[in-house]
Amino acid sequence: MTVQEAYNYSVYFLGANGVDEEEFKAKCLVCHLAKIANRDYHSHLGDLVSQKKLADGLWQLKSGTPLQYVLGEWDFLDSTFAVGPGVLIPRPETEELAQLAIEQVKNAGSTPVVWDLCAGSGCIGISIANACPGASVYCVEKSTDAFAYLQKNAMLVANVRPVLADISGDLTALPKPQVLVSNPPYIPAAVLPTLQPEVLKEPRMALDGGTDGLDFYRLIAEKIVPTLDSGTQLLLEIGDEQGRAVQNLFATCENVQVRQDIYGKDRILIATVA
Numbered sequence: 001m002t003v004q005e006a007y008n009y010s011v012y013f014l015g016a017n018g019v020d021e022e023e024f025k026a027k028c029l030v031c032h033l034a035k036i037a038n039r040d041y042h043s044h045l046g047d048l049v050s051q052k053k054l055a056d057g058l059w060q061l062k063s064g065t066p067l068q069y070v071l072g073e074w075d076f077l078d079s080t081f082a083v084g085p086g087v088l089i090p091r092p093e094t095e096e097l098a099q100l101a102i103e104q105v106k107n108a109g110s111t112p113v114v115w116d117l118c119a120g121s122g123c124i125g126i127s128i129a130n131a132c133p134g135a136s137v138y139c140v141e142k143s144t145d146a147f148a149y150l151q152k153n154a155m156l157v158a159n160v161r162p163v164l165a166d167i168s169g170d171l172t173a174l175p176k177p178q179v180l181v182s183n184p185p186y187i188p189a190a191v192l193p194t195l196q197p198e199v200l201k202e203p204r205m206a207l208d209g210g211t212d213g214l215d216f217y218r219l220i221a222e223k224i225v226p227t228l229d230s231g232t233q234l235l236l237e238i239g240d241e242q243g244r245a246v247q248n249l250f251a252t253c254e255n256v257q258v259r260q261d262i263y264g265k266d267r268i269l270i271a272t273v274a
């Protein structure tokens, strides 16, 4: 089956089965199977793709499996990360957090230590490590399923250390960071059942921030911050309605600011340990 035939059939099949964004998903799936970038689609219309693999991918999409899990990888900043069931799919809004963290790490000396807490696929910490070769980045993740992806993604990046640990435990064995970045679970538990079905295919442990969604910010502010050196930079992704509450939790820090994302929504908390 040619790339063009595969694309036309996929758009038809996904549309007929009520899958949203059928043209985008068809393009991504077919180009993935043809091992070409989406932008090169038009110059590879006659290439061949496996009909069996196409049918398998389409069936998974029809069953509600997220596109990124079907492809087994997803782009984040300048890299492609292995993803699949058990790990959160890297989000575009998190790229803004990673970019800001990269700027901070570049200003934190020649060999800074960075912690990426709740690291998931490692998209934040590994992006920092790639952009800042002098940094040592500790990516801490509790889920063994997510940790397998973290290890795979970190395999070729010399300055990343994947750490399988619960951030509510003792982290004192790690060297103290100059920059701490985290995109922790922050969805209030009661909101979880209202999320889109595709999001619910992602691990609950990656989403559930407790009753008010703030459990992990409380943990970082009350238990982790007191163990850090004065001057440590904190960068945390937050939910769009959590700016004020998270700012209050970090009131003992200095320079506490909430930054908005490209949509003008509160998205990042920045603070300096006092």
Ligand SMILES: C[S@@+](CC[C@H](N)C(=O)[O-])C[C@H]1O[C@@H](n2cnc3c(N)ncnc32)[C@H](O)[C@@H]1O
Pocket: 087, 088, 089, 090, 091, 094, 117, 118, 119, 120, 121, 122, 123, 124, 140, 141, 142, 143, 146, 165, 166, 167, 168, 182, 183, 184, 185, 186, 205, 206, 207
């Ligand atoms: C919102 S996801 C973020 C993943 C990744 N940093 C990203 O931005 O795509 C939160 C991650 O925290 C992990 N996690 C949940 N509780 C944890 C804990 N107590 N200690 C360490 N990691 C935890 C989850 O397994 C999940 O991978």
